[in-house]
Amino acid sequence: MIFEDLPTTPTSEELIDKAFSRASRAGRAQQGLEAQQSMLQTAGNIVSDNLENVVTAWPDFEYDVSPFYMELAEAILAEVTLGPESVADDEDDRNGVDGLRQALSRVSWAARQTEEIQREYQSKLRKTDVDTARKHRKQAFARLADVVEQVDVDLRAINDARNALRDLPEINPDEPTIVVAGYPNVGKSSFVNTVTRARGETASYPFTTKGVGLGHLERDHIRYQLVDTPGLLDRPPEERNEIESQAASAIEHLADCVLVFLDPSGGAGYPIEAQLELRDAIAAQFESIEVPVITVANKVDRFDPDDESLPALDADFLMSVETGENVETVLEAAIDAIDYEPELPFEG
Template sequence: MSQPFEDLPTTPTSEELVDKAFSRAARAGRAKSGHDAPLSMLQTASNIASDNLENVVSDWPDFDDLDPFYEELADAVIASNTTDDDAPDIGGIDAVRQHLSEINWASRKTSEIRDEYQGRIATGDIDTARKLRKQAFARIADVVEEVEGDLAAVGAARDDLKTLPDIRPDEPTIVVAGYPNVGKSTFVNAVTNARNETASYPFTTTEIRVGHFDDGHIRYQIVDTPGLLDRAPEERNDVEAQAASAVEHLADAVLVLVDASEECGYPLDLQLALRDDIEARFDVPVLTVCNKADRSRDVEADLYMSVTEDENVQGVLDAAVEAVDYEPELPYDGQ
């Protein structure tokens, strides 16, 4: 399962939709004569407005079918948009549902206007037909403009969600946590067999790092989440706290790296307090790993390693794989 929002197309504005519908309608009308001209114009304008509005709705994934990780992360990202003075106040996922519902209403309404006016245009004299076509156009424009704010809100949500990092919740995942400078990114770089990917959460300039490695023909995902799991919970704002909560759905095991030498710049007691919070929040195995063990081992830990000295790095990775205890689903043979 890939990032569910990355292929969302650009959301048109109400003005763009009206201009597109009426300009296409004008071309369609020039190709016809008599009553066929206003009828063709009405049909074209209505179809373009209705279809484009419907596409805005249908292009979005069903929120009820989202993996809990992406559902909660998307809710946090959308909510964070309200902190930007220049962005529409779109709330969270429930607000986007409502905006999409209003856009869907507008799609149906433009079709109803077409159905209402078609018979009247076809049976009246040509002057009346042209007046009725103009009335229909005015009503279609009013309907599209009525959802101007809904389109803007959905467009803003789309722009933010497209930039979410591509994380695969269906892959066995190891989350690496711990205070800054304890060696998390160095560890991720060391154990992934390719240059790891980076992407930024839309609500922070901090990059998330994602790497992959294979073990026993199984592809594992290893994730470093700076800005979320590298500081005390009370230091996170509401959006960061919710995003950290989303990571709980993602992790199959957590490695908490600590630096007993304290060269990272954080006292050991703070590092262990962060570890304790992670243990309390995550309902998966949490392993305490003393990194920089060549400098200090003065902490009780599950594992000791030094990435820079290549000491027990593979052992830590093997322990993480064992903690995940992933068993791939086998095809059902019907027996």
């Protein structure tokens, strides 16, 4: 996953201690003017390189992050105040992807500043005696430390963002994806496990306690991804908080087909009228962006489809995961609805 391997970001104190302690060791290996030059070069390189590495470790949000992960990152970071303090006047400027970008930009500035300080004082050290060189080197250290301390809040903000994003689900936005939706206990996870033999494969997800249900299967050498998102598409939109709403919106970038499961048997514990209202809301959300939505009435072995007391289900398929009835038919219908054509390498 794109944020999983982000390294821990050092605080200003940690970075300064690292740079100066190594500089001290480098100085002990030399004598006279060379010792002062070696100390400055070591400290300057460690500070500038580490600051630059903090920035380059992150993907470019504009070019390297898919719309799915971009919107999830925005949703998560909107809830995270990036750093204990901020140079921003408005606390809102510290949140979201833009707040992270600003922190990375300030750290990049600090990396350039420390490079300039090192060059400036190395030039001075070449033209003086040892005692004066020692004074210049101490001045350089003070200025290096001052620059790093100026971006301490940004370093902490970046690490806060890293901690918030590193546990996002490992979902491939480029694979054709079937999203399974509907109230809890309607058979979604059983369906995913049955058709993919996933047996409870899950990925962590910041908005839920259960995690995302994941499964994969292949048809005609094409790998399909099935995703069940408990806590998002399993209850009405008005019951989601702001971050859950944005996360549900992010799934629009992921889904190539949506299966909405109903349980008319009553076994799920939710009135069928409420289930139909959720189905209609999900259909409106995804059909507006031309993602096909298929309604599946599950547990047909436990209810009578001709029961006139049931409201009109308008189901595309009747199915029973437990007995296997129409399970493969539903899966094939979803695959056909996606109509995925892999990109072929250019043939000259």
